[in-house]
Amino acid sequence: MTAPDERKLTDMLRDVGLRPTRQRLALAGLLFAHGDRHVTAEELHREAAETGLSVSLATVYNTLNQFSDAGLLRQVITDGARTFYDTNTRDHYHFYAEEDGRLIDIPADQIDLGRLPPPPDGARLAGVDVIIRLRKAGA
Amino acid sequence: MTAPDERKLTDMLRDVGLRPTRQRLALAGLLFAHGDRHVTAEELHREAAETGLSVSLATVYNTLNQFSDAGLLRQVITDGARTFYDTNTRDHYHFYAEEDGRLIDIPADQIDLGRLPPPPDGARLAGVDVIIRLRKAGA
DNA sequence: ATTTGTGCAAATCGTTTGCATCTGA
DNA sequence: TCAGATGCAAACGATTTGCACAAAT
Secondary structure, X not given: OOOOOHHHHHHHHHHOOOOOOHHHHHHHHHHHOOOOOEEOXXXXXXXXXXXXXXXXXXXXXXXXXXXXXXXXOEEEEOOOOOEEEEOOOOOEEEEEEOOOOEXXXXXXXXOEEEOOOOOOOOEEEEEEEEEEEEEEOOO | OOOOOHHHHHHHHHHOOOOOOHHHHHHHHHHHOOOOOEEOHHHHHXXXXXXXXXXXXXXXXXXXXXXXXXXOOEEEEOOOOOEEXXXXXXXXXXXXXXXXXXXXXXXHHHOEXXXXXXXXXXXXXXXXXXXXXXXXXXX
């Protein structure tokens, strides 16, 4: 919960085999310094710019994808219009508020997914995504 | 389960407020004639061409979206790369085989979603998507 | 006659890639 | 030194849109 210092971030990156470059450290700082977050590439890019770091959007995308491949982030697909990157890699689910495009974590223990059907034939289970879509209460 | 005839399709479209045009009838025929299906716009477009109907891809997209808005179809998002349109609008869930991009229905009664968390504040539940991701069994 | 749909091509939007240039180990 | 990273711009693929023409009520 407390902001990881530069040293910790460096180690985190080394641990997953990524070089702790200036931009990766800075982006990791933005991502992991303040508890769980859901960011899009655009958002992180803007945020980086605001804190004085100049990174190209392409590098933000590359970095987010590298972090995801390394298991530091998890991608969340909602409506296909954009990809969210979730710093919470534990087992959990999501509310998705369609109008404002907001994503809200649902801890795993709040949904009881008993009795999943077995994976077909030669397939193994790679993950379970649960998205609860929300609309405004009216109508 | 039996192929709906032209008359039934016409009524179906009228019922949801869509004019039964030639292309809409033809696409509806492809979609609803053979039980539950998951199609992408590209697939349906190709299929239409194969059966001798010339429709533009834009019209296929427009039609699929109109059908979805009208409740005749349901969109399924898997990896953000493409949108599937599901002719099964009943409550149910999906397996998604990542390697071959195949979608498999899971009947609602095969997953027990007891105890959903209540929607936050002024939001109402608009839908629940469950996607079980599959990989090849090896590794 | 009037409204609604269609086709086409161009536009959009998020995301990825190629390549020349930097940078960390 | 030198593999690996970065930046930029161009490429991309799925989807949407603008507009002139055609078809349905």
